[in-house]
Amino acid sequence: MTTLIVLRTPDLPLATELAAAAAPLGEVAALDLTGELAADALPVATVFRPTGAGDFTTAPGAAAAIAAATRAEASIDLVLIDASFAGKEIAGYAASVLDSAVVTDAANLRLEGDQILADRTVLAGTWTTTCALTRGVGVIALAPGSLDQAVDLPAAGNATLVDLDVELPPAAAATEVVSRTPQDFGDGMPLEGADIVVVAGRGVEGDFTLVRELADQLGAAVGATRVATDEGWIEHTAQIGQTGVVIRPRIYLGLGVSGAIHHTVGMQNSEIIIAVNTDSEAPIFEIADFGIVGDLNDVVPQLIAALKG
Numbered sequence: 001m002t003t004l005i006v007l008r009t010p011d012l013p014l015a016t017e018l019a020a021a022a023a024p025l026g027e028v029a030a031l032d033l034t035g036e037l038a039a040d041a042l043p044v045a046t047v048f049r050p051t052g053a054g055d056f057t058t059a060p061g062a063a064a065a066i067a068a069a070t071r072a073e074a075s076i077d078l079v080l081i082d083a084s085f086a087g088k089e090i091a092g093y094a095a096s097v098l099d100s101a102v103v104t105d106a107a108n109l110r111l112e113g114d115q116i117l118a119d120r121t122v123l124a125g126t127w128t129t130t131c132a133l134t135r136g137v138g139v140i141a142l143a144p145g146s147l148d149q150a151v152d153l154p155a156a157g158n159a160t161l162v163d164l165d166v167e168l169p170p171a172a173a174a175t176e177v178v179s180r181t182p183q184d185f186g187d188g189m190p191l192e193g194a195d196i197v198v199v200a201g202r203g204v205e206g207d208f209t210l211v212r213e214l215a216d217q218l219g220a221a222v223g224a225t226r227v228a229t230d231e232g233w234i235e236h237t238a239q240i241g242q243t244g245v246v247i248r249p250r251i252y253l254g255l256g257v258s259g260a261i262h263h264t265v266g267m268q269n270s271e272i273i274i275a276v277n278t279d280s281e282a283p284i285f286e287i288a289d290f291g292i293v294g295d296l297n298d299v300v301p302q303l304i305a306a307l308k309g
Helices: 012-025 059-072 085-098 209-218 226-230 296-308
Strands: 002-007 027-032 046-051 076-082 102-112 115-122 127-133 138-142 160-165 196-200 221-224 251-255 272-277 290-293
Touching: 002 012, 002 059, 002 085, 012 027, 012 076, 012 102, 012 138, 027 059, 046 059, 059 076, 059 085, 059 160, 076 085, 085 102, 085 138, 102 127, 115 138, 196 209, 209 221, 209 251, 209 296, 221 226, 272 296
Parallel strands: 002 027, 002 076, 027 046, 046 160, 076 138, 102 138, 196 221, 196 251, 251 272, 272 290
Antiparallel strands: 102 115, 115 127
8 A cells, every 4th residue: 555645844854754654554655735845855655746826735725636646646545644733624625525534633553454543532632542444545634743663764865756737626726825924933943843842831920931941951842731822921832732732742841730631632642741830739740750849930940050050
């Protein structure tokens, strides 16, 4: 079987992550919707590029390109895309066009016989369900950080480039992207893919000075709980949880985070969880590997001083 990974941005690390998730299932091909990725940089067998007028990064345009790729390569059994908001919109639209099944926020992709299986958490992370794709060319939106271990990928530089003649449907022609504004992370870094994340909750009481200083010392991204973003203490793009970003860093450091389930569903798969909270009964300590019961205003300056040496 062949898995088609859909690349909606020229993000090489994301492309590599999708390729690594698909590699254990069989052959991997890529659909470069932007046309901005170098084919010889991708560890795949084939790179498809849609040609023609129009924007192929919108959901209707991407779905048309995906359908064209499945017609060009009959062995494609699975379409894989990232589970961002835009990625999930494309996944649903593509499944409708292909008349097939779709699974979003999936992890742990695998084959059992000829059947493609994927796991996903539901009910705010309290259950894990296993989904079987049994109809048509399956479409999966892969949750970030879904790989548990390194995967041997084929060497880049051997991909065959194939141009796809794609005719955009009326829905795509009716959608025009007039501008794109890169997400502003200030002086920080994006949460997705960050190795270390420092997260602020209600306990910071709106003051992110220590949070950002600690993050700078650790080379970490800064995240927040829903209450911190709802209060306007930090932009909503920093929210981690059920209605925010799902992360899986090597180290999660929560400062003044209580550990409500709508937050923990977005970080519970972090490799190491460290929590600082004045409340010894805070739910975050139930999943923390290391916990400090104390005032973050006392604890964090000591951590910063130790890091500075």
